[in-house]
Amino acid sequence: MRLTNAQVEQFNREGYLFFPTLFSPEEVAILEATISDVAQADAPGVKREESSHTVRMIHGPHLIHETIGRLACHPRLIGPAQQLLGSPVYLFQSRLVLKQGLENRPFEGFPWHQDFSTWYLLDGMPEPRAVVIGIFLDEMTACNAPVLIVPQSHRWGLISDGRPLPKVEHYTQVVISREVLQDLVKEGGLVPLLGSPGAAFFINCNLVHGSSENISPWRRAIQYMIFNSVENRCLRMTRQEHHAARDLTPITPLSDDCLLR
Numbered sequence: 001m002r003l004t005n006a007q008v009e010q011f012n013r014e015g016y017l018f019f020p021t022l023f024s025p026e027e028v029a030i031l032e033a034t035i036s037d038v039a040q041a042d043a044p045g046v047k048r049e050e051s052s053h054t055v056r057m058i059h060g061p062h063l064i065h066e067t068i069g070r071l072a073c074h075p076r077l078i079g080p081a082q083q084l085l086g087s088p089v090y091l092f093q094s095r096l097v098l099k100q101g102l103e104n105r106p107f108e109g110f111p112w113h114q115d116f117s118t119w120y121l122l123d124g125m126p127e128p129r130a131v132v133i134g135i136f137l138d139e140m141t142a143c144n145a146p147v148l149i150v151p152q153s154h155r156w157g158l159i160s161d162g163r164p165l166p167k168v169e170h171y172t173q174v175v176i177s178r179e180v181l182q183d184l185v186k187e188g189g190l191v192p193l194l195g196s197p198g199a200a201f202f203i204n205c206n207l208v209h210g211s212s213e214n215i216s217p218w219r220r221a222i223q224y225m226i227f228n229s230v231e232n233r234c235l236r237m238t239r240q241e242h243h244a245a246r247d248l249t250p251i252t253p254l255s256d257d258c259l260l261r
């Protein structure tokens with residue numbers, strides 16, 4: 001898949017692109033069917049909620065399930081990622097964020113952050129030349145705590161006044177302060193990413209985003225695939241493969257029906 005010039009310009013200006021129907025219902029059903037296998041896997045990337053013990057997110061589902069391995073080579077992801085980053089790409093990270101509906105406790109949210117801050121601090125990723133792709137596996141509505149983004153916030157570069165959170169299981173985030181957020185939204189406002197299963201967003205890895213806790217009864221699963229430019233290899237390869245890939249082989253896209261075969 002190739003983006004138009006207007007789409008590339010929009011990504012560079014606003015920091016994101018949104019595709020309401022990137023994957024068909026048949027493809028979503030195939031991806032959806034991986035969730036229970038991935039969530040039940042006895043793998044180091046499976047992280048549970050501290051309060052309720054339900055699965056919160058899984059790092060590295062592509063290492064667990066062959067279907068997600070194929071998704072990592074999907075031409076509808078690779079083509080645009082190569083165009084936006086201006087080079088061949090490799091899969092830096094995949095993660096499935098489940099955001100279960102209300103069980104014993106609501107599913108906790110994600111504070112305002114830039115994904116690049118983690119990779120810069122922990123992995124020594126030199127430049128923000130990675131693109132974060134989120135594929136909706138459930139309906140995202142105003143009710144089930146959608147991802148909120150601050151358009152144009154990537155133009156601020158890495159925001160360093162944030163408060164580093166303690167490192168937990170080789171994962172950390174720098175949280176954007178309220179003062180900075182107020183300035184950011186004056187320029188770009190706030191946009192909730194809403195849509196049906198099969199929709200997908202592409203965001204610049206410096207785009208500020210977050211989400212609140214899910215107090216609805218509905219699960220809200222997003223399959224994230226993060227591609228880095230092969231020219232932007234990380235300088236510290238200390239984290240495990242499911243957090244930060246060491247295999248930098250440029251991806252050759254599979255055929256467009258690779259999920260259906």
Ligand SMILES: O=C(O)CCC(=O)C(=O)O
Binds near residue numbers: 097115146211
């Ligand atoms: O899916 C969400 O609510 C946000 C996830 C997120 O920001 C992250 O995993 O870094």
